[in-house]
Amino acid sequence: MNGNPAIHAAFLGAATLLVVPFGAAMLCGRAPRWVRKRASAAMVRARGVMMLLLYAGALLNGLPRMAGVSQDVILAATIGGGVVSILGVAVVISADIRERRHVSDRPRGA
Numbered sequence: 617m618n619g620n621p622a623i624h625a626a627f628l629g630a631a632t633l634l635v636v637p638f639g640a641a642m643l644c645g646r647a648p649r650w651v652r653k654r655a656s657a658a659m660v661r662a663r664g665v666m667m668l669l670l671y672a673g674a675l676l677n678g679l680p681r682m683a684g685v686s687q688d689v690i691l692a693a694t695i696g697g698g699v700v701s702i703l704g705v706a707v708v709i710s711a712d713i714r715e716r717r718h719v720s721d722r723p724r725g726a
């Protein structure tokens with residue numbers, strides 16, 4: 617009932633190759649020019665944190681299924697992965713709210 621471990625491994629491998637490098641780079645403040653032009657440095661870092669937390673959620677969901685542990689452990693890990701993923705989204709939302717408040721505090725002519 618856990619699915620094919622090879623499929624979980626393929627998805628985790630793809631996530632490792634695609635999400636981790638970009639998330640780590642954004643966490644360090646490095647991003648493509650088109651991203652930096654549209655977002656502040658704090659928002660770029662928050663997006664990096666979100667990407668890494670989403671990756672951690674994927675690990676918490678996939679690794680127990682690949683290991684073939686009991687259904688109770690899989691359920692607990694899946695709930696934990698969901699909480700970690702929601703936390704990542706909350707980081708970006710809070711950074712966006714802070715950025716919008718900061719922009720709205722500026723005088724109109726500035």
